[in-house]
């Protein structure tokens with residue numbers, strides 16, 4: 001597209017800060033945001049004190065950052081281009097979250113390993129399968145243990161009792177296994193008996209396409225998590241899931257609930273959802289495929305659809321936004337603005353190749369706005385305005401979401 005990369009002269013930064021400081025949230029429907037516009041000509045660090053955002057030149061930043069203000073992000077310069085990175089010190093500065101609604105076409109192409117955030121809830125994208133015969137990997141970070149069936153031991157176990165059915169010894173195709181830390185007379189259980197018990201605990205009803213919520217169950221006596229897979233020595237390459245899960249129709253996605261200790265009402269586990277017949281809806285409403293009963297979640301908050309070979313995450317004008325964690329420093333391409341959230345501040349950045357345009361005042365800055373759609377339009381307008389507005393070369397058209405698509409339906 002660009003045979004020669006155009007050198008960026010400056011970066012236009014529009015900061016919007018929510019007056020309230022609540023769970024690192026930013027209210028995309030708020031109309032009383034603290035807004036500031038900057039033009040950075042050289043590397044800088046963006047910091048926040050209270051609701052006031054400032055750009056400090058790189059050299060000055062370090063000593064001041066430690067004391068009174070929160071470092072937000074660092075603007076670096078390399079080979080004539082500007083890059084966005086976490087603020088120093090990287091270990092303790094805030095995570096950078098890309099704002100999905102401000103992305104081109106309002107959508108993010110998901111990749112395995114992405115961490116997404118809705119309100120104050122996070123999910124990790126564990127698996128994306130577009131086609132083929134692959135089935136979900138039911139592994140969580142600290143589980144995924146395999147229980148081995150020792151076939152040689154079958155004779156030794158002939159007089160051993162199953163702790164559920166109290167019958168002796170393994171039977172054909174139904175070995176006795178030791179799935180947890182229990183010892184003594186309750187060490188062994190028939191695979192079939194344990195599966196029957198688990199089936200009763202996990203409500204894996206047959207839904208369209210084979211979607212379900214998988215959670216690791218602990219033993220009720222010793223509290224150790226049951227293994228995810230059982231491996232028969234006769235067939236070592238084919239461990240079978242302990243839990244009998246339905247076959248999931250591709251394309252499907254596996255999302256892991258990233259539950260903090262403080263979210264005891266939420267359940268750790270994996271959402272396995274087939275997109276074969278429908279669009280995945282995440283939200284607080286009953287019609288959601290991934291339902292999150294929390295005040296920071298809108299009724300229909302976000303959607304994931306399989307479109308032209310990609311899993312596409314879209315925000316549905318949610319109050320507290322849909323975000324994707326920024327994994328590495330990001331190049332600011334001229335003409336492609338990006339919005340990044342750090343706690344209660346959203347920074348919209350765009351590289352400028354024309355200093356005159358960058359210095360021009362933003363005409364919409366003092367405009368009155370009456371709703372979330374206007375706020376978004378304002379952010380995008382400020383982003384695009386600096387890169388020339390009505391320039392004939394078509395800059396700013398990277399955002400087709402401007403006036404034509406707005407306003408969309410607001411939630412509730």
Ligand SMILES: [Zn+2]
Nearest residue numbers: 162165190193
């Ligand atoms: Zn049994």
Ligand SMILES: [Zn+2]
Nearest residue numbers: 180182219222
């Ligand atoms: Zn146990």
